[in-house]
Amino acid sequence: MSVFDQRAESWDANPRRRELARHVFETMTRLVAWDRSWRVLDAGAGTGLLTLAVASRVAHVTAVDTSPKMLEVLAAKAAGLPITTMLKPLEALGLPAVPFDAVVSSMALHHVTDTAAALASFGRVLRPGGHLLLADLDREDGTFHEDNTGVAHFGFDQTALSAALSDAGFSDVSFVNAWNMPKTITDGTVRTFPIFCLHARVPER
Numbered sequence: 001m002s003v004f005d006q007r008a009e010s011w012d013a014n015p016r017r018r019e020l021a022r023h024v025f026e027t028m029t030r031l032v033a034w035d036r037s038w039r040v041l042d043a044g045a046g047t048g049l050l051t052l053a054v055a056s057r058v059a060h061v062t063a064v065d066t067s068p069k070m071l072e073v074l075a076a077k078a079a080g081l082p083i084t085t086m087l088k089p090l091e092a093l094g095l096p097a098v099p100f101d102a103v104v105s106s107m108a109l110h111h112v113t114d115t116a117a118a119l120a121s122f123g124r125v126l127r128p129g130g131h132l133l134l135a136d137l138d139r140e141d142g143t144f145h146e147d148n149t150g151v152a153h154f155g156f157d158q159t160a161l162s163a164a165l166s167d168a169g170f171s172d173v174s175f176v177n178a179w180n181m182p183k184t185i186t187d188g189t190v191r192t193f194p195i196f197c198l199h200a201r202v203p204e205r
């Protein structure tokens with residue numbers, strides 16, 4: 001059982017997580033004009049804190065995650081909503097029957113060892129002109145998580161991530177700050193962890 005399976009039931013009870021999802025959704029909403037016709041994939045959707053907000057603005061969201069328990073919590077909240085869950089690693093997404101208009105993701109990429117495989121996966125499932133909106137930690141010193149089990153990256157350097165996005169075929173890459181998250185770390189001090197939100201496009205053919 002993964003750490004996310006263990007934490008799934010209590011995940012949403014943490015107000016900081018809900019606040020982060022709100023900041024991320026608001027930032028994404030400033031970066032793109034959601035369209036009622038869009039089909040969106042949420043990569044590392046967890047309990048759906050971002051998924052449900054996005055689903056309120058588009059036609060359908062596919063919520064992908066590797067944790068069955070996180071997806072169970074999401075599915076219980078998504079009853080009657082245009083949301084489908086998919087238990088799959090985000091770095092191994094196959095070609096969809098119909099390509100997605102947008103991929104969104106919040107705080108999942110730093111848990112994925114092979115960043116290039118994840119970005120290639122996102123490019124594979126998006127239509128030409130499709131949008132990638134991804135929020136995650138700026139480079140940090142390893143103190144963000146109390147326990148770094150399952151943490152593959154201590155945040156990301158924006159220049160390096162931008163280069164990786166270009167290598168994966170994305171264009172028009174831009175970064176904005178989504179939130180400076182205050183958090184008490186294990187030594188009891190309060191630190192501020194900047195969260196970026198990037199927007200990138202798959203080039204039109």
Ligand SMILES: C[S@@+](CC[C@H](N)C(=O)[O-])C[C@H]1O[C@@H](n2cnc3c(N)ncnc32)[C@H](O)[C@@H]1O
Nearest residue numbers: 004044045046049065066067089090106108111
């Ligand atoms: C920090 S949580 C964020 C969840 C949600 N996006 C949110 O903002 O509340 C990270 C999520 O990524 C999922 N995850 C980790 N590695 C993954 C992978 N390789 N493929 C898909 N999901 C993954 C975890 O199971 C977990 O639900």
